[in-house]
Amino acid sequence: MVKATTGTAQIHAEGEYAPLLDVWSDRYRQEGWHYLLEAIFGDQLPHTPELLIDFQWKLGMAVSSDSCRSLKYPYVAVMLKVADHSGQVKNKSFEMTIPQFQNFYRQFKEIAAIIETV
Amino acid sequence: MAGELESCKSLSGLLSGLAQDAFYGHPGITEELLRSQLYPDVPIEEFRPFQAKMRGILKSIASADMDFNQLEAFLTAQTKKQGGITSDQAAVISKFWKSHKTKIRESLMNQSRWDSGLRGLSWRVDGKSQSRHSAEIHTPVAIMELEIGKSGQESEFLCLEFDEIKVNQVLKKLSEVEESISTLISQSS
Numbered sequence: 001m002v003k004a005t006t007g008t009a010q011i012h013a014e015g016e017y018a019p020l021l022d023v024w025s026d027r028y029r030q031e032g033w034h035y036l037l038e039a040i041f042g043d044q045l046p047h048t049p050e051l052l053i054d055f056q057w058k059l060g061m062a063v064s065s066d067s068c069r070s071l072k073y074p075y076v077a078v079m080l081k082v083a084d085h086s087g088q089v090k091n092k093s094f095e096m097t098i099p100q101f102q103n104f105y106r107q108f109k110e111i112a113a114i115i116e117t118v
Numbered sequence: 119m120a121g122e123l124e125s126c127k128s129l130s131g132l133l134s135g136l137a138q139d140a141f142y143g144h145p146g147i148t149e150e151l152l153r154s155q156l157y158p159d160v161p162i163e164e165f166r167p168f169q170a171k172m173r174g175i176l177k178s179i180a181s182a183d184m185d186f187n188q189l190e191a192f193l194t195a196q197t198k199k200q201g202g203i204t205s206d207q208a209a210v211i212s213k214f215w216k217s218h219k220t221k222i223r224e225s226l227m228n229q230s231r232w233d234s235g236l237r238g239l240s241w242r243v244d245g246k247s248q249s250r251h252s253a254e255i256h257t258p259v260a261i262m263e264l265e266i267g268k269s270g271q272e273s274e275f276l277c278l279e280f281d282e283i284k285v286n287q288v289l290k291k292l293s294e295v296e297e298s299i300s301t302l303i304s305q306s307s
Binding site: 050 | 180294295
């Protein structure tokens with residue numbers, strides 16, 4: 001069967017489940033014992049992806065603060081409206097620096113390119 | 119004693135220690151720790167005003183995010199005033215700021231961000247099949263995991279599902295952000 005050691009978050013699979021691990025990225029292998037459970041039990045797991053209802057953004061410029069009079073850095077603030085499977089809606093917000101945003105945008109473009117071909 | 123306080127190697131260490139305390143929020147960097155490690159032969163009554171002076175100079179430089187011209191002008195002024203610094207000390211401070219400026223600035227930026235920051239992002243694209251009651255439907259979805267967290271707090275993981283339409287909707291918004299950024303950059307240059 002499959003042994004999961006939560007202390008080190010490593011997965012050891014034996015027998016018929018061994019091939020499952022081969023198709024997963026290293027990250028899933030190291031951290032993802034809960035992903036393995038998801039694969040086996042699917043939607044019955046409490047942790048399921050939420051749906052994005054709305055995406056709002058703001059480009060801000062931090063000018064000054066009490067610890068730094070000359071901050072002057074731009075940032076992207078994002079407000080996500082997400083709904084879980086029970087229909088409950090929550091707002092989640094976070095900020096990104098410009099380089100972080102560029103990376104975020106680049107990854108989204110990659111996703112779009114792949115999802116088109118699937 | 120004055121000679122001790124003028125030592126350049128110790129000053130470099132002192133500036134590092136002060137930065138750890140003032141900017142990186144490293145706990146436990148006390149005045150006594152700095153003195154005993156870097157200026158063991160200097161009595162505390164002499165060390166105290168000295169380190170306060172250096173701390174003040176470092177904070178002024180960081181607060182104004184000085185470029186190298188401003189830095190030079192500022193440090194020169196410090197060497198000329200009563201109870202200021204020596205030109206050797208100015209050189210050490212200048213060298214320190216040049217090599218630590220980016221890191222200190224980043225630290226100050228993080229300190230002033232009170233909303234969650236984006237710590238990590240991973241994703242996969244699944245071909246989703248539904249059966250049971252309906253015919254097999256093959257709708258690709260993107261599953262994205264966002265790791266967000268506030269400064270000094272544990273991460274929160276947000277797991278989102280997007281279909282192709284939603285991905286493109288978000289992509290359109292992101293291109294609007296990109297456009298705004300370009301406008302901002304072109305305006306400030």
